[in-house]
Each structure stands twice: as structure tokens, then as C-alpha cells.
Amino acid sequence: MITGIEHTGIIVSNMENSIAFYTEVLGLKLLDRFEHTSVPVELAFLGLGEKVLVELISGYTGEVTNEGKVHHIAFSVTNIEEKFELLKGEGVLIKDKKITELPNGKYFFFYGPDEESLEFFERK
Template identity: 50%
Template sequence: MAVRKIEHVGVMVSNMEASIAFYRDVLGLELQGTIGHPDEAIKLAFMGAPGANETQVELVEGYNGGLPAEGKVHHIAFTVDDLESEIARIEKLGVTFIDPAITTLPNGARYRFFYGPDGEWLELFEPPAK
């Protein structure tokens, strides 16, 4: 299998600035960066443990504010080396994709969502080329 690591866990938030402050001040995470999205209504921020470049919490504002209180975790992302190859591999296993095509972020990172067995959202994530 070509999954290298858990990339991030996406958490829906209603106020990006307040959420960044909470994850920083209460949990001690550092803001590791923000990035735009092709849908300009969506804001993304990445928080992580100080000095760590591993699994991050991705704060997502503007995607869907109507989730129930217990449903704020939006997705779990897995880093892969070759997004197209992994998509082709799991298509053969009968997964159902959520989005119709690969999404490319302004920094060149690419992803595609699919459903897990209980409807959970999972993401294959390919980092931007270096």
C-alpha cells in the first residue's frame, strides 16, 4: 500500500480566528500555515505540535456550517506518493468517490475524497511537488 502517513484530520469551524486561538492557547499547537482553496468561501489553516511536521489538525471554515455538534470532524487525510495510482487501485476495490475529480490547491497539493464503510469521509492527499 502506498499510504505513507496520516496527513491531517479536518475539523469544521465556524470562526477561523477563534479556532486558531483555541488550538494555540488551550492545546499548545502552533499555526503552521494557511492556504487558499479553489472555492474562495473556504478558509484552511493547519495546526501542529511545536517542532513536528507530522499529523496536523486542519481547520476548515466555510465548507458546511450545518453539521451536528458531534459531527465537526470532517475527514481524515492520508499522504500518498502518486494520487492517480492510488485512485486507480482503490477504484478496483469498489470505493465510492465523493468528489467527481481531483482538486488541486493553489500550492500544487492535490486530493480526492471517498467514503469509508460507514460513510466517513477519507482523503488521499498528494503534497505539492518540491
Template identity: 50%
Template structure:
């Protein structure tokens, strides 16, 4: 298996600027980057501990639908070196994929979501 680390945990938010300020001012996280996803309706921000370079917090604004209180955490992402190889490997393990194909972000990073055993969303993520 080629999972190197937990890449990020995606948290659904309703107001990106308010959430960035909260995580910055209350927890001391710094904004590592932001981007528009897809058609611009979904906004992403990545935050982390200064100098840590490890697991990031991904704030996600713009998804449709409502989540239950316990559903604010949208997904957990795992960094991989070779996304195509990992998808091929886990496809043999009877995993159900959420997306029909790999998604490529504007910065060149690639990912694909799949379900965990209790329906939780998991992501294999290959950095740009």
C-alpha cells in the first residue's frame, strides 16, 4: 500500500471568510492556499499549523444539500504517490467509488472519492 499520510480533513462551512478567521484566530492555523473548484460555486481553503507541513484542514463552501450535525466533516483524504495504481488496487477489493472518474483540480492535484464501510467519504489524493 502506498498511502503516505493523512492529507487533509474536509469540513463543510457556510461562510469561508468567517471560517478562515475562526481557525486562524482561535486555533492559530495559517491559510496555505485557496482555490475555486469546478464551475466556481465550490470554494476551498487549506489551512495548517505554521511550519508543520502535515495534515491540513480543508474548508469546503458551496456544496448543495444539508448535512446532519455529525456530518460537518465531509471527508478524510489520504496522500498517495500514484493515484492510478491505488485506484486499480482498491477496485479489486470491492470498494464503491463515489465519483465516476478522477477529478483534476486547477492546480494539477488529482483525487477520487470512495465509501468506507459505514458510508463515510474517503479520498485518495495525489498532490500536483
């Protein structure tokens, strides 16, 4: 049986830049990092506490578009207005010009270092 989402994998062009973005800008913790022994890629796992949320994959040589097979990753946040201004202040490319309100919460999209589509979502 499914017990939850394990993580979302993102193909990255520069592991160091991506780790810096996800840890220093988004506040995730680097939980593990190693070379995959049977496939020539480097993997980094980031998350909150001990829970992995994101797997970064460097050195992947298969075909991938900017969007890849995953449309986006949505991170739960509190005080979304503060997060919107924080990312703008960090020079992060914000896709949405304003925060969008839905019946169940608020959100905005922005881009990671490899133009991966990311979302901050604050549930009501």
C-alpha cells in the first residue's frame, strides 16, 4: 500500500548550484549525496527533518525537456506573502506576477536553477 510521496526527482545541470538553491534559498536540508554505482549519475537528497522531498540528479544523459516528466513540485508554506518577497529579494525568477487565491489556499510559481517549475502553496 502507498503510505505517501517519497520524493520528486529533478535533473540538474550543476549539482553545487542546485544544492545551494534548495538549501540556502528554499531552506531544505541536504540529507544524503552520492554517486550511483550502476548509472553514471550523482544524486543528492534534500528534505525537512529526515523526510526526503527532492532528489537532484546530475550527469543524466537521457532526453529531457525543461519541464521533464514532472510538471512541478509544490511546497507547503506559511506566510506566503513573505515567501514571495523573499524569493524576489534573492533574485529568483518568479513565474507569477502575483499570488493567486483559490478556495483552498494561495499559491505562486517560480523557477529553480535549471528552469524547473516550483510552487509555494499555503493551505487555508
